[in-house]
Amino acid sequence: MEKYFNEHTPVYELERFRSAFEFMRKNASLGSTCMDIGCGAGNVLEYVKNELSLKVSGMDFAENYVAQASKRCGCEILKGSILDTAFIDGIKKEYDFVLMGAILHHLVGGTRARSEELAKSAVRNALKLLKKNGYLVVIENAYSPSFPMAALFYIKRFMSSLSNKRVSFLNGWNNIGAPVVSFYSNDQIKKMIPANIVKDEAVDYPDLSLVWKLAGIKRASWVTFIGQKH
Numbered sequence: 001m002e003k004y005f006n007e008h009t010p011v012y013e014l015e016r017f018r019s020a021f022e023f024m025r026k027n028a029s030l031g032s033t034c035m036d037i038g039c040g041a042g043n044v045l046e047y048v049k050n051e052l053s054l055k056v057s058g059m060d061f062a063e064n065y066v067a068q069a070s071k072r073c074g075c076e077i078l079k080g081s082i083l084d085t086a087f088i089d090g091i092k093k094e095y096d097f098v099l100m101g102a103i104l105h106h107l108v109g110g111t112r113a114r115s116e117e118l119a120k121s122a123v124r125n126a127l128k129l130l131k132k133n134g135y136l137v138v139i140e141n142a143y144s145p146s147f148p149m150a151a152l153f154y155i156k157r158f159m160s161s162l163s164n165k166r167v168s169f170l171n172g173w174n175n176i177g178a179p180v181v182s183f184y185s186n187d188q189i190k191k192m193i194p195a196n197i198v199k200d201e202a203v204d205y206p207d208l209s210l211v212w213k214l215a216g217i218k219r220a221s222w223v224t225f226i227g228q229k230h
């Protein structure tokens, strides 16, 4: 996965963060700090720094993304994996906001169940980086029902064992090759966050493409979960 993201470094659009940015605008105060886990190209951090006036830091495991993000934001970008507990424990800072944007579905193991476990460990590690009363902001694309996504996961695993190239299928969102992704339903994502900290949730429904409809997907959405550390 690290190799894949070193070779593919797209800049993803910011619209997905609309609810998150609104929440942050309302709840940040002067000097608030933000850590973006899986910050990619750093465009989210750039917005948070320039438009919300927070002090920003980022983290990513792909060297090329680390370089892009630090150039774009002029801030500290740590290189490491959110799944590396020793690395996380070595970060001695705590933040007011910790973002996890479109990263949980990239934490994949050999099975769907193992992938869910990895996503939960990532959330546990992310919580370690929050100050008391700080906010965890999780943004994911969610799909229901979940069985077509289980099928996609195993198809992608098989195709990726043959080649690490993207593989097109029909038109639209159609990549059945690398990277392996484990997309979840809204409820599955919610269960990855400790129930006692979930404070808020927002759901934005994009249009369902024909490819998704043919695959049996009934609902596709961007979900934002906010948790507050006690």
Ligand SMILES: C[S@@+](CC[C@H](N)C(=O)[O-])C[C@H]1O[C@@H](n2cnc3c(N)ncnc32)[C@H](O)[C@@H]1O
Pocket (backbone or CB within 6 Å): 001, 005, 011, 012, 013, 037, 038, 039, 040, 041, 044, 059, 060, 061, 062, 065, 080, 081, 082, 083, 100, 101, 102, 103, 106, 107
């Ligand atoms: C789909 S991109 C999302 C980028 C950005 N957060 C956004 O929403 O625009 C996923 C990002 O997570 C990073 N990533 C994937 N697994 C990671 C891990 N275990 N630790 C740290 N970063 C990871 C990738 O390198 C990539 O930058």
